[in-house]
Amino acid sequence: MLAMYVDPGSGSYYFQMLIAGLTTFCFFFSTIRRKIASCFKKSTPPVSASKTAADKSKVISVAK
Amino acid sequence: MISERMKVSGASFRDPSGFVVERDGEFLRVVQPAYAEHYKCLFDSGLYEELTGRGLLIPHEEIATEGFDGAFKVLRPRQLPYVSYPYEWCFSQLKDAALATLAIQKTALSHGMMLKDAPAFNLQFLDGKPVLIDTLSFEKLRLEPWAAYGQFCRHFLAPLALISLCDPRLGRLSQIHLDGIPLGVATRLLPWRGRLNFWLLVHLYWHAANEQRELPPGAGAASQAGSGKLRLSSLQGLVAGLEAAVKKLRWQPPKTAWATYYASSVTGGKYVEHKQQVVAEFLKSVQPRSVWDLGANTGLFSRLAADAGAETVSFDADSDCVEINYLQTRKEGGRRLLPLWMDLTNPSPALGWEHRERLSWLERRPPDMTLALGLVHHLAIANNLPLERIRDFFGRLGPWLAVEFVPKEDPNARKLLRVREDIFPGYTRENFEREFSRGFAIQRSAPLQDSPRVLYLMRNQRNA
Numbered sequence: 001m002l003a004m005y006v007d008p009g010s011g012s013y014y015f016q017m018l019i020a021g022l023t024t025f026c027f028f029f030s031t032i033r034r035k036i037a038s039c040f041k042k043s044t045p046p047v048s049a050s051k052t053a054a055d056k057s058k059v060i061s062v063a064k
Numbered sequence: 065m066i067s068e069r070m071k072v073s074g075a076s077f078r079d080p081s082g083f084v085v086e087r088d089g090e091f092l093r094v095v096q097p098a099y100a101e102h103y104k105c106l107f108d109s110g111l112y113e114e115l116t117g118r119g120l121l122i123p124h125e126e127i128a129t130e131g132f133d134g135a136f137k138v139l140r141p142r143q144l145p146y147v148s149y150p151y152e153w154c155f156s157q158l159k160d161a162a163l164a165t166l167a168i169q170k171t172a173l174s175h176g177m178m179l180k181d182a183p184a185f186n187l188q189f190l191d192g193k194p195v196l197i198d199t200l201s202f203e204k205l206r207l208e209p210w211a212a213y214g215q216f217c218r219h220f221l222a223p224l225a226l227i228s229l230c231d232p233r234l235g236r237l238s239q240i241h242l243d244g245i246p247l248g249v250a251t252r253l254l255p256w257r258g259r260l261n262f263w264l265l266v267h268l269y270w271h272a273a274n275e276q277r278e279l280p281p282g283a284g285a286a287s288q289a290g291s292g293k294l295r296l297s298s299l300q301g302l303v304a305g306l307e308a309a310v311k312k313l314r315w316q317p318p319k320t321a322w323a324t325y326y327a328s329s330v331t332g333g334k335y336v337e338h339k340q341q342v343v344a345e346f347l348k349s350v351q352p353r354s355v356w357d358l359g360a361n362t363g364l365f366s367r368l369a370a371d372a373g374a375e376t377v378s379f380d381a382d383s384d385c386v387e388i389n390y391l392q393t394r395k396e397g398g399r400r401l402l403p404l405w406m407d408l409t410n411p412s413p414a415l416g417w418e419h420r421e422r423l424s425w426l427e428r429r430p431p432d433m434t435l436a437l438g439l440v441h442h443l444a445i446a447n448n449l450p451l452e453r454i455r456d457f458f459g460r461l462g463p464w465l466a467v468e469f470v471p472k473e474d475p476n477a478r479k480l481l482r483v484r485e486d487i488f489p490g491y492t493r494e495n496f497e498r499e500f501s502r503g504f505a506i507q508r509s510a511p512l513q514d515s516p517r518v519l520y521l522m523r524n525q526r527n528a
Binding site: 009010011012013014015016017018019020021022023024025026027028030 | 209210211213214215217266270271274275276277294295297298299300301302304305308
């Protein structure tokens with residue numbers, strides 16, 4: 001009978017407070033892991049200004 | 065008050081923020097003044113722009129509020145070609161919808177907002193991808209436990225874990241439990257190895273063990289602010305943990321007979337090629353805007369309809385086929401094709417309060433054209449359905465029907481009769497044509513090459 005008065009949301013609400021430390025740790029761990037992973041990822045070479053200008057002129061000449 | 069021209073959606077009564085109405089065949093969302101502050105924040109924070117730009121939230125336009133007394137805003141969202149429900153989705157559809165929900169919550173948190181609820185019913189498939197349709201699901205961020213956490217676990221995590229670790233057919237449990245599978249039920253059904261997945265251990269097993277706890281006095285959303293404070297990083301970590309749990313769950317469909325049907329020798333020769341050609345011709349002559357492919361298998365013919373420009377829904381009773389079809393559709397990207405899991409002999413019923421929250425299959429808008437290819441012999445022989453009842457069933461659908469008659473001498477029909485007594489003396493091509501002529505006008509018939517089967521194009525007299 002008591003269960004009829006327990007909102008299914010209340011247990012989930014309480015449980016989140018219990019695992020708050022774990023979820024905070026999870027957030028910082030995933031952030032650090034993402035940052036480390038990004039250090040090892042190959043960065044795409046920046047497009048040089050001269051090349052961009054050359055490409056632009058090519059587009060313009062084609063458009064003509 | 066709204067005018068008599070409009071009908072309030074049967075599923076739209078829980079949220080005081082607003083409701084959905086149908087007016088002249090269009091669905092509109094009415095925003096109540098109580099939600100004004102959150103609605104403004106959705107735009108001011110840039111959240112609406114980001115989510116609609118990423119295809120995670122349905123876009124809308126604001127229309128005049130005349131005729132909607134007391135409304136703060138009236139929204140006209142992009143209209144959905146077809147409404148489906150989570151218990152009709154395959155594993156990967158549910159998983160994609162779960163990940164979309166978490167991506168939305170993550171983005172909302174970074175914009176100072178949060179999802180106030182997370183039922184799987186709030187997502188629909190549009191252009192092949194899950195999209196949140198409830199624009200009023202957002203609230204200004206409160207640093208307290210996420211109110212939708214339990215709902216997310218019941219609607220997404222529990223069915224995904226059950227499909228992944230037990231059986232794909234357990235996805236149907238969501239049809240019985242409209243507010244999600246109770247975590248206690250899920251953990252009792254899951255095998256012991258479910259505990260070896262750390263995030264399942266936390267979000268299903270430990271969560272289930274605490275589900276019946278009562279809140280300590282003074283805690284809870286309805287109590288005074290500050291009683292149950294959480295850090296933002298804790299809320300973000302909760303989403304990251306749920307994401308890890310969902311991503312780790314996988315399910316590979318086995319190679320069932322249906323999933324490899326078109327590769328089998330029984331349907332070899334030029335049969336499939338010729339059938340594709342005839343179906344394409346039928347589609348070209350009818351030019352339907354919407355098509356239902358019943359018994360679609362992995363969607364070979366549904367793709368012809370989608371390519372012809374029709375919003376296409378593929379229905380099949382085999383969850384493996386639906387999974388294969390969906391994965392293929394996702395790979396192809398943005399097709400107008402929605403694969404759904406549906407047993408035509410026991411289709412989705414009307415559910416919820418007054419049977420009006422979730423529509424039955426036949427209550428949804430019928431298509432312009434129905435494809436029933438390689439289906440009639442299953443209904444007539446495997447399910448003992450008389451031809452006239454099959455005809456009446458198709459008669460309740462759209463104006464056009466492309467139907468294939470598979471006679472008893474067909475190798476696949478013989479397989480069906482191998483294990484049952486032939487109590488179907490009336491199952492002949494002549495009787496089929498006679499019965500269907502009583503509700504349809506047969507426009508074309510095409511015997512298929514390398515096969516005794518015949519394909520018909522029929523016009524429904526009921527819609528003529």
